[in-house]
Amino acid sequence: SQTIHQWPATLVQPVGSPLSLECTVEGTSNPNLYWYRQAAGRGLQLLFYSVGIGQISSEVPQNLSASRPQDRQFILSSKKLLLSDSGFYLCAWSTTAGWNQPQHFGDGTRLSIL
Amino acid sequence: KQEVTQIPAALSVPEGENLVLNCSFTDSAIYNLQWFRQDPGKGLTSLLLIQSSQREQTSGRLNASLDKSSGRSTLYIAASQPGDSATYLCAVRRGSNYKLTFGKGTLLTVNP
Numbered sequence: 528s529q530t531i532h533q534w535p536a537t538l539v540q541p542v543g544s545p546l547s548l549e550c551t552v553e554g555t556s557n558p559n560l561y562w563y564r565q566a567a568g569r570g571l572q573l574l575f576y577s578v579g580i581g582q583i584s585s586e587v588p589q590n591l592s593a594s595r596p597q598d599r600q601f602i603l604s605s606k607k608l609l610l611s612d613s614g615f616y617l618c619a620w621s622t623t624a625g626w627n628q629p630q631h632f633g634d635g636t637r638l639s640i641l
Numbered sequence: 642k643q644e645v646t647q648i649p650a651a652l653s654v655p656e657g658e659n660l661v662l663n664c665s666f667t668d669s670a671i672y673n674l675q676w677f678r679q680d681p682g683k684g685l686t687s688l689l690l691i692q693s694s695q696r697e698q699t700s701g702r703l704n705a706s707l708d709k710s711s712g713r714s715t716l717y718i719a720a721s722q723p724g725d726s727a728t729y730l731c732a733v734r735r736g737s738n739y740k741l742t743f744g745k746g747t748l749l750t751v752n753p
Contacts, residue, residue: 570743616686627673627692632685
């Protein structure tokens with residue numbers, strides 16, 4: 528069966544520090560991968576998605592970037608964190624077998640910026 | 642721009658009650674609609690996915706319906722249990738874009 532792992536589970540970082548969140552998927556090949564952010568009082572917002580190695584699409588201009596160095600690895604990064612980057616970051620995956628495939632989510636990373 | 646609204650924002654019911662959660666969306670040109678549950682501090686668990694050509698999907702005590710023309714979906718939970726307590730989110734996928742647009746969720750509390 529397929530599993531998705533995110534780490535760390537929680538992170539406290541000072542303003543201006545760099546960020547690297549990692550997500551890996553097991554049990555499937557060539558998945559679509561997604562990064563979402565869930566901010567307090569707001570719905571989930573898609574940040575990036577990837578349909579293959581090195582292929583990244585950005586949905587919202589921001590202080591963050593994403594990379595996919597391997598088929599089942601998706602990384603969310605920032606060079607300098609802002610207070611507004613605080614939130615709950617979720618990674619998700621779906622198969623590429625047709626359009627009507629559900630997205631499956633990891634357990635998330637709670638990011639607090641001080 | 643697609644907007645998804647979930648009503649009510651919070652719901653508290655006694656154990657054993659049947660209940661309905663509502664989701665509405667502004668643009669009916671959707672590929673599918675997905676219902677999720679989110680436990681506090683956790684990620685999302687996919688419950689049901691309804692394709693645009695379908696009217697409903699069932700899984701155990703859960704039944705989701707879709708009326709695409711009116712921009713509405715409902716999630717029916719039968720014989721609710723305390724373990725059903727969570728935030729329920731709906732999300733729509735529009736066209737060939739991979740993006741899911743989420744509602745803000747309904748916080749469900751089932752009291753024993």
